[in-house]
Amino acid sequence: MNEVEAKSSRRKFLVKIVKAALVTAIYGVVWFLIWLLLSSFLGNFFLQFSALYWILVCASLFFTFAIRISENTIYKYVFIILRSFFLIVYIAYSTNFGVLSMDYAGFTFTVEFIPLLAIMVAINLLSIARGLIQAIEFSAQSPED
Amino acid sequence: MRHTIRALRLIIAVLWIAILMLPVTVALSLIQLLEGGNIAGIGEPNLTLSDGNLSMLIPFRINNTGFYELSEVCISIDVYGEAGKIAEFSTQQLKIPAGEMVASNLSASISLEDLLSKDRKLLTNDAELNAIVAFHFRVAYAIAFKIAKNFTFHWGAPFSNPTIQHTGCNKTHQVFSVSFFNNASFPISGLLRLEILDQSNIPVGSMGQQINVSSKALYHGVFEIPISELTNSGIVRLYFENILIHEERWGSP
Numbered sequence A: 001m002n003e004v005e006a007k008s009s010r011r012k013f014l015v016k017i018v019k020a021a022l023v024t025a026i027y028g029v030v031w032f033l034i035w036l037l038l039s040s041f042l043g044n045f046f047l048q049f050s051a052l053y054w055i056l057v058c059a060s061l062f063f064t065f066a067i068r069i070s071e072n073t074i075y076k077y078v079f080i081i082l083r084s085f086f087l088i089v090y091i092a093y094s095t096n097f098g099v100l101s102m103d104y105a106g107f108t109f110t111v112e113f114i115p116l117l118a119i120m121v122a123i124n125l126l127s128i129a130r131g132l133i134q135a136i137e138f139s140a141q142s143p144e145d
Numbered sequence B: 001m002r003h004t005i006r007a008l009r010l011i012i013a014v015l016w017i018a019i020l021m022l023p024v025t026v027a028l029s030l031i032q033l034l035e036g037g038n039i040a041g042i043g044e045p046n047l048t049l050s051d052g053n054l055s056m057l058i059p060f061r062i063n064n065t066g067f068y069e070l071s072e073v074c075i076s077i078d079v080y081g082e083a084g085k086i087a088e089f090s091t092q093q094l095k096i097p098a099g100e101m102v103a104s105n106l107s108a109s110i111s112l113e114d115l116l117s118k119d120r121k122l123l124t125n126d127a128e129l130n131a132i133v134a135f136h137f138r139v140a141y142a143i144a145f146k147i148a149k150n151f152t153f154h155w156g157a158p159f160s161n162p163t164i165q166h167t168g169c170n171k172t173h174q175v176f177s178v179s180f181f182n183n184a185s186f187p188i189s190g191l192l193r194l195e196i197l198d199q200s201n202i203p204v205g206s207m208g209q210q211i212n213v214s215s216k217a218l219y220h221g222v223f224e225i226p227i228s229e230l231t232n233s234g235i236v237r238l239y240f241e242n243i244l245i246h247e248e249r250w251g252s253p
Helices: A003-042 A050-069 A073-093 A114-141 B002-036 B112-117
Strands: A099-104 A107-112 B039-043 B046-050 B053-063 B070-081 B084-090 B094-096 B101-111 B128-137 B144-157 B162-168 B171-180 B188-198 B204-211 B216-226 B233-240 B245-249
Touching: A050 A073, A114 B188, B002 B128, B002 B144, B039 B112, B039 B245, B053 B070, B053 B112, B053 B233, B084 B101, B084 B216, B094 B101, B101 B144, B112 B204, B162 B233, B162 B245, B171 B188, B188 B216, B204 B216
Parallel strands: B046 B188
Antiparallel strands: A099 A107, A107 B144, B039 B053, B046 B053, B053 B101, B070 B084, B070 B094, B070 B128, B128 B144, B162 B171, B171 B216, B188 B204, B188 B233, B233 B245
């Protein structure tokens, strides 16, 4: 590889990083706006869950950046699969495996949505399957990678 | 492979939309149910102690004005005493189709023996007990709701202040007078049995009577017990449906 090609490759990579950072920043702004909306409408109730919200935001931004930067490589699909794994664990943990409780005015309110949680996990398993098929197709199309 | 990926993408999108829409429509259904007005009513719970079982009957009605069926509608009551959890009532589960009004009874029953295995003192002593009353229902077979509240209530002993007095005897019978006060909020009906044992703790006679004692009423009965052998002292035991209520010594040793 001569110096011109190396320069061009570095430039392409830099452009990729800038694009990925830009998209991630847009996503970040959207997540922030959602946080502002939820915290103003739900107030203290939502603030109890703000740590869980920010974990989701950080993970989402990380995967957005990672997927964008690894565009046209097999790693893109690895990140897609990892994101689905993360979502399965996150959804199960953050929803206390589908059972949420809260105390209000001397009453204890409990909501149980295990069937919905099961479908959400199934959707993410389908996403993993799709990621695997995409990875196989990508490998088949570009054996040099 | 492209078709498979496309199909998977479509299935995932459809499932996500359905999953996100369901809680929204359930919430709308509940709002519609609450806006209906006069949606539910619960009557006076009725407790009875009969044949060794404590039964509870709660008349209620629910007008399901929402657009999803309500299933698994039930009320559960967990009772806690000094010894921890002493009883667990759960009514049978009901189904209320959308747009229909259901008036029924939620009923539950518990064996007195099970109830008192944790705390026998409740038969003869009043107590302050805690109860957690929970109302449970499921909407659209997917999302279940439970509303629970903690209560403290006064337990009136159904066999309060039991007394057994030896009032007479002959060669074939021993005569005892039995009394107690039903301090409970429910009537008692069933078999009350008096058993006498000699000084070696061997049963020498027993007799049962069907009783029916209203709430807050005094019971007084006379038991003329045929005896297999002549004895003038020992232990006398009072049973209700084979549950030991009270025992004491009688006669002169």
